[in-house]
Amino acid sequence: MTGAATRRSITTQQRRAIVVLSLAAVATILLVVTAVNGGYRINLTPSEPLGLWRIIPLHRPAAVDDLLFICPPETAAMRSARARGYFRSGSCPGGIAPLIKTVIAVAGQRVEIGVSVSVDGRVVSSSSLALRDGKGRPLTPFPSGIVPPGYVFLHSAFPRSYDSRYFGPVPISGILGLAQEVFTYAP
Numbered sequence: 001m002t003g004a005a006t007r008r009s010i011t012t013q014q015r016r017a018i019v020v021l022s023l024a025a026v027a028t029i030l031l032v033v034t035a036v037n038g039g040y041r042i043n044l045t046p047s048e049p050l051g052l053w054r055i056i057p058l059h060r061p062a063a064v065d066d067l068l069f070i071c072p073p074e075t076a077a078m079r080s081a082r083a084r085g086y087f088r089s090g091s092c093p094g095g096i097a098p099l100i101k102t103v104i105a106v107a108g109q110r111v112e113i114g115v116s117v118s119v120d121g122r123v124v125s126s127s128s129l130a131l132r133d134g135k136g137r138p139l140t141p142f143p144s145g146i147v148p149p150g151y152v153f154l155h156s157a158f159p160r161s162y163d164s165r166y167f168g169p170v171p172i173s174g175i176l177g178l179a180q181e182v183f184t185y186a187p
Helices: 003-037 076-083
Strands: 040-043 050-056 067-070 089-092 099-106 110-113 117-119 151-155 175-185
Touching: 067 151, 099 110, 099 117
Parallel strands: none
Antiparallel strands: 040 050, 050 175, 067 099, 067 175, 099 151, 110 117
């Protein structure tokens, strides 16, 4: 082969590679857009099993023991938590990813926060409080009280979970739906 033929051959190979890579990129983008629009999310936090989850529409009021996807409100506590790195980036207000948490109390229920959490006098399992985060910074528990109308109190059994024990009840307006495991792994 001559030098010009080799250059044309490489150029043809490069064009083929560009076409293949472009098609793969378009297919990946379409897959991601379809998954997000279909309610699929990837959980990369240890509060719940890692992996693929789906948001299932909730056509009733949230209830105790519901595992939810929820957008936290834009509050000072949430901004502070985001600055400390407790939340991942995402599509919720304030640039936070939706949380996956279990409802442990609804409007009208009394939440007591001490060494652990009690709801209406019953201790919630795996609810002991941490005084400091993983970097040694102090954590302030939310004061005890009655969950107000239009709010839920959230919890995760993961020991280092940042949940309503620290940021308090959250508005039901942030509920995206029930959290359903699709393909997960609990380390």
